[in-house]
Amino acid sequence: VSLITLTTDFGTRDSYVAQVKGELLRRGPAGLRLLDLSHELPAQDVQAAGFFLRYAVARFPAGTVHLAVIDPGVGSARRALALRAGDQLLVGPDNGIFAWLQASPERAVELDPSRLGLGAVTATFHGRDLFAPAAAALAAGLELGELGAAVDLATLAGEPWPQPAVEGARVRGRVVHVDRFGNLISNVPRSALSSFIAPRVQVAGHALGAPARTYADAADGAALALHGSEDLLEVAVRNGSAAERLGLGVGAPVEVGEA
Amino acid sequence: VSLITLTTDFGTRDSYVAQVKGELLRRGPAGLRLLDLSHELPAQDVQAAGFFLRYAVARFPAGTVHLAVIDPGVGSARRALALRAGDQLLVGPDNGIFAWLQASPERAVELDPSRLGLGAVTATFHGRDLFAPAAAALAAGLELGELGAAVDLATLAGEPWPQPAVEGARVRGRVVHVDRFGNLISNVPRSALSSFIAPRVQVAGHALGAPARTYADAADGAALALHGSEDLLEVAVRNGSAAERLGLGVGAPVEVGEA
Amino acid sequence: VSLITLTTDFGTRDSYVAQVKGELLRRGPAGLRLLDLSHELPAQDVQAAGFFLRYAVARFPAGTVHLAVIDPGVGSARRALALRAGDQLLVGPDNGIFAWLQASPERAVELDPSRLGLGAVTATFHGRDLFAPAAAALAAGLELGELGAAVDLATLAGEPWPQPAVEGARVRGRVVHVDRFGNLISNVPRSALSSFIAPRVQVAGHALGAPARTYADAADGAALALHGSEDLLEVAVRNGSAAERLGLGVGAPVEVGEA
Numbered sequence: 001v002s003l004i005t006l007t008t009d010f011g012t013r014d015s016y017v018a019q020v021k022g023e024l025l026r027r028g029p030a031g032l033r034l035l036d037l038s039h040e041l042p043a044q045d046v047q048a049a050g051f052f053l054r055y056a057v058a059r060f061p062a063g064t065v066h067l068a069v070i071d072p073g074v075g076s077a078r079r080a081l082a083l084r085a086g087d088q089l090l091v092g093p094d095n096g097i098f099a100w101l102q103a104s105p106e107r108a109v110e111l112d113p114s115r116l117g118l119g120a121v122t123a124t125f126h127g128r129d130l131f132a133p134a135a136a137a138l139a140a141g142l143e144l145g146e147l148g149a150a151v152d153l154a155t156l157a158g159e160p161w162p163q164p165a166v167e168g169a170r171v172r173g174r175v176v177h178v179d180r181f182g183n184l185i186s187n188v189p190r191s192a193l194s195s196f197i198a199p200r201v202q203v204a205g206h207a208l209g210a211p212a213r214t215y216a217d218a219a220d221g222a223a224l225a226l227h228g229s230e231d232l233l234e235v236a237v238r239n240g241s242a243a244e245r246l247g248l249g250v251g252a253p254v255e256v257g258e259a
Numbered sequence: 260v261s262l263i264t265l266t267t268d269f270g271t272r273d274s275y276v277a278q279v280k281g282e283l284l285r286r287g288p289a290g291l292r293l294l295d296l297s298h299e300l301p302a303q304d305v306q307a308a309g310f311f312l313r314y315a316v317a318r319f320p321a322g323t324v325h326l327a328v329i330d331p332g333v334g335s336a337r338r339a340l341a342l343r344a345g346d347q348l349l350v351g352p353d354n355g356i357f358a359w360l361q362a363s364p365e366r367a368v369e370l371d372p373s374r375l376g377l378g379a380v381t382a383t384f385h386g387r388d389l390f391a392p393a394a395a396a397l398a399a400g401l402e403l404g405e406l407g408a409a410v411d412l413a414t415l416a417g418e419p420w421p422q423p424a425v426e427g428a429r430v431r432g433r434v435v436h437v438d439r440f441g442n443l444i445s446n447v448p449r450s451a452l453s454s455f456i457a458p459r460v461q462v463a464g465h466a467l468g469a470p471a472r473t474y475a476d477a478a479d480g481a482a483l484a485l486h487g488s489e490d491l492l493e494v495a496v497r498n499g500s501a502a503e504r505l506g507l508g509v510g511a512p513v514e515v516g517e518a
Numbered sequence: 519v520s521l522i523t524l525t526t527d528f529g530t531r532d533s534y535v536a537q538v539k540g541e542l543l544r545r546g547p548a549g550l551r552l553l554d555l556s557h558e559l560p561a562q563d564v565q566a567a568g569f570f571l572r573y574a575v576a577r578f579p580a581g582t583v584h585l586a587v588i589d590p591g592v593g594s595a596r597r598a599l600a601l602r603a604g605d606q607l608l609v610g611p612d613n614g615i616f617a618w619l620q621a622s623p624e625r626a627v628e629l630d631p632s633r634l635g636l637g638a639v640t641a642t643f644h645g646r647d648l649f650a651p652a653a654a655a656l657a658a659g660l661e662l663g664e665l666g667a668a669v670d671l672a673t674l675a676g677e678p679w680p681q682p683a684v685e686g687a688r689v690r691g692r693v694v695h696v697d698r699f700g701n702l703i704s705n706v707p708r709s710a711l712s713s714f715i716a717p718r719v720q721v722a723g724h725a726l727g728a729p730a731r732t733y734a735d736a737a738d739g740a741a742l743a744l745h746g747s748e749d750l751l752e753v754a755v756r757n758g759s760a761a762e763r764l765g766l767g768v769g770a771p772v773e774v775g776e777a
Binding site: 010011012013014015016017018019021022023025026033034036043044072073074075076122123124125128129 | 266294316439472475485487
Binding site: 003005007033035036037038039040041042051052053054055056057058059060061064177179180181213214215216217226227228229231239 | 528529530531532533534535536537539540541543544551552554561562590591592593594640641642643646647
């Protein structure tokens with residue numbers, strides 16, 4: 001059974017998502033299933049989309065098609081892509097939203113409207129008029145190569161995932177995402193702390209002590225560091241927002257040193 | 260395979276949508292698929308719902324059932340409808356939400372609870388207690404005529420889609436929708452400008468020049484006019500909100516004249 | 519066909535819901551269907567979740583699996599549960615979110631990661647790492663007893679649904695939920711008023727007269743009492759928010775007396 005997931009910044013107050021869904025179902029194979037991942041990504045925030053896809057995509061069954069449209073440059077010269085990364089297929093703009101996938105892209109093509117049997121594509125709504133037909137074609141079993149010409153993987157847009165810097169007994173990273181609960185999530189993986197005897201965490205100068213095991217290890221309203229659901233070091237406030245409590249956001253420096 | 264889409268202003272903070280979904284699945288045919296279009300329509304905003312359905316509905320596979328509940332008059336004398344428009348089926352209140360469909364209704368019936376095997380219908384939640392059973396019945400293959408008595412199409416509620424006025428070399432329309440990105444979408448179609456040599460667009464007195472091809476044709480923060488995804492003339496601000504930047508909303512006058 | 523519904527307070531701005539969906543599909547049976555009930559429950563609000571599930575769950579087809587994760591105590595000692603209530607199956611934390619189900623739990627087990635073939639479960643994301651595998655296993659046909667040891671039903675967390683007090687000719691209840699429209703929903707059922715000749719409703723001292731039949735029975739902006747969609751007495755303002763208009767919320771006293 002074929003499956004297409006949808007990830008956008010369209011919201012659902014307007015009919016844009018509905019139009020995409022209609023297009024997918026009308027063009028896709030019988031029995032096609034659609035699955036919303038999110039339509040509430042921050043508007044036109046490519047980095048937030050990259051972080052989202054990094055952790056969402058890899059868990060799906062092999063062959064799942066992921067349609068991802070966060071596209072501030074729609075109508076500009078940015079390319080329209082379909083690509084394979086690990087055993088997942090992805091369709092969306094070449095603007096960096098695929099730069100942080102855990103499985104690096106192995107093959108990518110630039111979508112060619114004529115190969116998809118499309119006439120003029122509107123300049124404003126590629127999600128409906130170009131990406132949806134491409135996703136429907138992949139869900140129907142077409143190969144990447146039938147959708148367009150191969151793209152040199154080295155030319156794909158975006159910076160790779162930022163690894164934290166290790167300097168002697170210090171690890172220096174930064175906040176890469178703030179989640180809905182106000183947790184400050186950094187790029188420092190648990191593995192970076194494996195050689196520490198008594199790690200001490202700081203975020204923008206706030207001392208947080210050793211990583212805790214769980215949110216419940218802090219008092220209400222107190223900040224703590226812990227390894228979050230992706231084994232990334234994060235800063236949280238129990239029953240509160242660390243972002244608000246500390247006044248911090250994406251880019252804030254996170255450091256770990258020995259006690 | 261039968262498919263019911265859902266469009267409401269219920270939000271999902273409460274269990275209203277969940278109750279409707281349970282009712283649909285319990286009453287519908289085996290293998291029935293449900294698809295959310297939106298639950299975030301502006302509360303009790305019939306015009307916004309009409310605009311949404313105008314552009315969402317027509318793209319779906321033939322025979323799709325659309326359950327649409329934006330119903331400020333629930334419990335009043337307004338009729339409960341099921342209707343066919345083009346190759347789509349729709350169920351919802353007779354309050355104007357179906358007035359702007361691109362395919363005009365060809366047949367409509369007033370839902371009769373007794374024909375649906377329903378006892379007393381609550382006065383407050385027709386979405387769950389009347390419209391959902393009707394949608395499930397249509398998805399199971401019942402004909403419109405089995406759900407109630409025919410309605411004279413001329414008596415359906417709502418005003419037709421407002422066509423812009425053409426006065427000599429001027430086209431006068433108005434903003435009919437503001438989308439999530441703050442784009443001001445008018446009722447002026449691309450075709451209304453086909454005889455212009457050098458069209459110039461104004462919105463509420465703000466001169467915007469000729470329609471651009473794409474959002475990317477303006478500098479960040481500058482307002483521009485362009486033909487949007489439905490070929491309607493719209494006013495946008497690149498990486499910003501035209502509604503906020505210009506302080507305008509639904510009803511603002513949009514004019515096109517020759518340079 | 520197996521069906522899993524999802525109810526969380528995760529929102530969809532982050533990838534948490536997407537990760538859970540990937541895990542469900544990867545582990546679940548072929549043809550598994552997922553259905554969103556809500557991801558917008560108030561963050562970490564166990565009572566709101568209990569009210570939501572009370573009215574959402576019972577309407578689904580027999581054998582539906584409901585995954586419900588509102589879990590402020592994740593990582594603490596609270597148990598992880600799977601349970602059967604009526605003909606529905608539920609999976610989630612033992613923190614009271616299942617205390618208000620209309621069909622009382624008949625059987626419950628404490629999830630045992632080793633029986634689910636799981637290694638170490640993260641301390642921070644049981645929704646993905648423990649509850650999702652359990653829900654997928656139930657959807658695949660496993661029995662409750664295969665997921666863990668039985669739990670004494672008397673030890674399940676949470677207070678039972680609060681019945682209103684009847685004192686002579688007065689019924690005293692309270693607001694238990696405020697919905698998206700600002701309606702103040704009480705715990706006073708229609709049946710509690712059956713012996714009244716001329717009931718008069720008060721909320722926090724505001725006299726509202728007899729229960730109306732429908733929202734449309736009040737003038738715009740006026741408060742009224744009526745029996746809502748669950749036959750609970752609620753306070754509404756036509757085309758407005760009773761919560762804002764009266765400055766009231768959960769816990770406000772609702773009284774009914776004879777005229």
